Amino acid sequence: MQKGRMMYEGKAKRVYESEREDAYVVEFKDDATAFNGQKKGSIEQKGVYNNRISTNFFHWIEAEGIATHYLDTLSDREMLVKRVRIIPVEVVTRNVVAGTLATRLGMAEGTELSRPVVEFYLKNDELGDPLINRSHALALAIATREQLDLLEATALQVNAILRRRLLEKGLLLVDFKLEFGVTQAGEILVADEISPDTCRFWDAKTKEKLDKDRFRRDLGRVEEAYQEILRRIEE
């Protein structure tokens, strides 16, 4: 599959036209940013790990009936995906308090939530992706009520699947972010990526962080964490 014109370059990926009218090629880069691009760096082989890890997670959730944009894995760094319009909202699901939830609500990182929390963030780099509620999403015409219900229900289903299967691998799914896309036919799919860039994974026993927080917080052994996630999910 030949790559065509580059359609979009983001912080961690490039998206190209493909030979198929209804598909794009996504190329995963090693570049890493944090805090809305204020911190910049690179994680060796990250693109290769994230492509493989995302491929595995898309297979896991597709197998349990969740529709995703995934079509094929083309190379070490390239994935073929269905062409969609990305809904400009990041859907974050949390099982354990960490990151901005710890700061926002003054709760200790590591506190187990009594039920999963789902949050919506507006995708807007200039504003630093602010937290929004359903009423904002409706007023800004980001999605309809029914679509928001679907995003939330799908996020909770994906959470249940990933959480259970990761625990079998000795990993705790602390939180994760999903993006959704709409096809020309109007179908809503899980899109983007699901990787250590977009999830928090802790070792279930030691609570060691095995995700991008190692980069964000300068904890060292960043590549090793991505490699360890891939090793465990493929074992």
Ligand code: TMP
């Ligand atoms: P947060 O605690 O910083 O709000 O992050 C919650 C989850 O969302 C965490 O798993 C990391 C993921 N995330 C992204 O994928 N992209 C982002 O831009 C941010 C801020 C978080």
